Amino acid sequence: MFLISRCFRLSRCLLGFRRGVSEFTPSGHRTLVAIDFDKTIVEQDSYLAVSELLPTRQRKELQDLIPKCGWLSFISRVLQALHGEHKVNSASVGLRVRSLRAVPGMLRVVRRLARNQEVDLCIVSDSNSFFIGEWLQAYSIECLFAGGVFTNPACVQRSGEVLVLPYQEQTDCNLCPSNLCKGSVLEELSCSGRYERVIYVGDSCNDLCAMKRLQEKDVACIRRGFELHEKMAAHGQELACSVHTWRDGHELEELLMPKIVA
Ligand SMILES: [Mg+2]
Numbered sequence: 001m002f003l004i005s006r007c008f009r010l011s012r013c014l015l016g017f018r019r020g021v022s023e024f025t026p027s028g029h030r031t032l033v034a035i036d037f038d039k040t041i042v043e044q045d046s047y048l049a050v051s052e053l054l055p056t057r058q059r060k061e062l063q064d065l066i067p068k069c070g071w072l073s074f075i076s077r078v079l080q081a082l083h084g085e086h087k088v089n090s091a092s093v094g095l096r097v098r099s100l101r102a103v104p105g106m107l108r109v110v111r112r113l114a115r116n117q118e119v120d121l122c123i124v125s126d127s128n129s130f131f132i133g134e135w136l137q138a139y140s141i142e143c144l145f146a147g148g149v150f151t152n153p154a155c156v157q158r159s160g161e162v163l164v165l166p167y168q169e170q171t172d173c174n175l176c177p178s179n180l181c182k183g184s185v186l187e188e189l190s191c192s193g194r195y196e197r198v199i200y201v202g203d204s205c206n207d208l209c210a211m212k213r214l215q216e217k218d219v220a221c222i223r224r225g226f227e228l229h230e231k232m233a234a235h236g237q238e239l240a241c242s243v244h245t246w247r248d249g250h251e252l253e254e255l256l257m258p259k260i261v262a
């Protein structure tokens, strides 16, 4: 908490890291569609994409640290090196993030889902509020995620360096990194009483933690051909919800629109 308040004092906060939720009237009939960001909304991993701004050798050295130090530490070192050694500021980092391509059909399905009065969309991501905010602004869709954006808070310091902080410090869940347990976010949202049903869309193993918190009436949508899909033979029985697979936004649209209308 100390770090977060210090960051906010020093810097301009770009996107609330837990915004939205308290603004909505409780209703027992709403559906929450919770969506991961990297490789689910955008094709690439945003942290790896930004690390490509570094010289190849330095990028590879930092990538080698990921298994030991984790993704948050990785991106912190990348952003520090970009700003300190290569004079790359937040505007250039933002431009790199804005250039990330959407998964085909994803913008369309997100816009269609958001038009439904009974649906709230939210993002649950181990990226950060600066990257996600930049990308959503590039497509003018930041207002569609009325359910909130649950991610690591980030801010731009006066110097122009982007600083990313942990969403939380947790030791309860070993499926997730210490800075963000997606399952705990989902549990809090499910227990809020706002939603009759939760649909969760994701591609990787920390999405599994969120999906494990879903109940029978809920739906997990796993991206085919990606990390989590490959592990479903081993983990499928751990899920109480119904499970579907999708490859792109077009398939997701076909899958979800009848469920939302029904
Ligand atoms: Mg992902």
Ligand SMILES: [Zn+2]
Pocket (backbone or CB within 6 Å): 173, 174, 175, 176, 180, 181, 182, 183, 184, 209, 210
């Ligand atoms: Zn977890």
